[in-house]
Amino acid sequence: MSKILLAGATGYLGGYILSELLRQQHEVRVIVRNRTKLEQKNYEKVEVIEAEITKLESINNCCDNIDFVISTVGITKQKDGLTYMDVDYQANKNLLKEAKKSGVKKFVYISLLNGQKLKNLKICEAKELFVNELKKSGIDYCIIRPNGFFSDMSEIFYMAQKGRVYLFGDGKYKANPIHGEDLAVVCVNSIENARKEINIGGPETLSQNEIASIAFNIAEKEIKITYIPNWIRKIILFIIRTFTSQKFYGSIEFFLTVLSMDMIAPEKGKHTLEEFYGNLKNNHM
Template structure:
């Protein structure tokens, strides 16, 4: 029987990374992780994996992290701005730092998680950083796969929190469609890419929903009467302009990403998985994280 490749996972303490670590270990891969704070790693019962303490934004702390590694999987990126770091610092440069180590250690494959339509939205700061790294990876000489999910269940927690406060605000008519994916289902896709010769995988969850339907699922999970306010799209565009003018890049970045993608009519991707958003909301919108 062929020996499974050894894997370096970068970003193991994030939403997707925590599911990925569990999936890799459960499938008996030899796993190493690079983390800044090992205490934030998810619990994986009685399964060994190697922990490297380091910061991917500081190349000297991850030297030789790819030694004896066959495959790198990176989910590194900023979800909430912190530490004064920019998207270019993390989503681009930190991944470049890992890529340089991968090249030096002759890693066979690099799997990177970007975002659906990110290559079409390079004017958005987070997408610009992610796609700049995709460009770098595609020219690296390594085999690679870009995973393009259209949204995590964890992103949908914003709807749940609005519903919890009593009212959900939607831009336009709320008919924009998407099929966000659970971290566990997406982890399966990422791990399956190890053995696939494919440059890009676009993926979403099993159910296509409108933003209206997502809002109603959130209210239903909370046993609350739906209250939805529809905000004209010109206000979304005005907020984008005002935020860019009057807020710092730390504040503006997440607002820009959210408002840009909430304004798209269609963020659907090929269906995968079995976890439903209704199930996620009913469990408290995040209580089922590993």
Template sequence: MIPRRVLVAGATGYLGRFVAKEFKSRGYYVRALARSPHKLDDMRGELDEIVAAEVTDPKSINDVCDGMEVVFSSIGITKQKSKLTWKDVDFQGNKNLLDVARRTGVQKFIYVSVFNGPDLRHLEIVKAHEGFVDVLKASTMNYAVIRPTGFFSDMAEFFEMARRGRVYLVGSGEDRVNPIHGADLAVTCVDAVDGERQEIDVGGPEILTYREIAELAFRVQGKPVRISSLPVFAMRLVSSAIRVFSRHQGELLAFMTTAMTGDVVAPRTGQRKLEAYFHGLCGQ
């Protein structure tokens, strides 16, 4: 049987790596798109092809979808520092990729936005994600939009703060989240290729308060629990002030403040627990 062919854009990132592996484990031919292919050196044996290209440079991606049936993209700015904005990458970069996918006859485009995206468009990062979703929906392309809660990789921030001795929470820390491991989310992403649903909210198996996550981070490291709560109004003031000097950093802080001051609980999937993930970080 001829394997189905997928382009994984974002394969050098936390989620993209798991998605590339999940596609491979289901027998797909996997082409990974990377602006820094060396980041995939440890995965060369697991991928069929690696193409060097930049979604923000349309000429470089002209041929990347040739022969592909499916495009998956988790391309987006998270912690990367450069002059590029979310609009340049999350919106325009993914739009450039969609244009190429449409021209080359790709059958389905799977895209990763954020949970509650449609209600959070006032935040720049979400506006870029959901702006692209609008373009995707308006196109003739068959699509699925995945809207996950926080990834385990983001919860690692709590682990690092605990390692340094104190975790700072925004507000009371009593808001809840069900974070998800990249491998569990990858299953949902790949299932979406043959699924009927076009918009998929998804989170991990455990619902925890931010305070419980902080306590877990200390417990796993055998350290005394030291938690400080930062008032929400102060965080809002600080993010507005930082915006004056760095719009990007100010927006990141505003996004974080919003994420930690309201429940972020989506339909549950997967089995991987945060405690095991934190234990895995202990050796690093």
């Protein structure tokens, strides 16, 4: 089988990709910041490099004898004072440089659905700058564009458990978020796929109202939804952009923006949001 370098293996999606790579019996090398986070998952067959991808010298020759690279590297929660440009752009650029130097066959990068249209958002700006670097690099590539994870929908369930869900607008915008396990299959299979870009979502396209209804049903609560006018969302965006740093507002800016638009991608996968909310309920109990 092929030998794969996975960057971001200890993250939400990276963990599922690592499991899928091993299930398909690939040889795997991973780059992690903290080795102990990986060892807790008992991946004895995995070759581990402990390094800071934001520092080029720390990943020197990391791609030697590697056939394919898969990168999920990106900031999901702000920490260590790093910016989106430091991580989503520069860290991936460092990895790409090593991949080219070592003659890697293909580089698979996980970005965001509609990232090209949302470059005014800090997270999308950094990701799309790297996408441009990848496209002009000369190396074969595939850009995976998921429209959101089930885990992003967790807060709606927790609100439902408390008895009331708050939505911006009228709750009619639609999305089909995907489970990490389903997305991991697409990511791993993309190494042998000729497509350059893959937009991908989960198996069910639902409005925000429908998502809230599922959450209330699983939580066994009466449906109570409060709709917040869109102008309030715009004021919140203005305030956080004006009075806080991008290290604070980047992720909030992204979610407040995508909540006011349809985020629909080709349907794929087997896991449903109802199943996910059921697991959240069981784990909470």
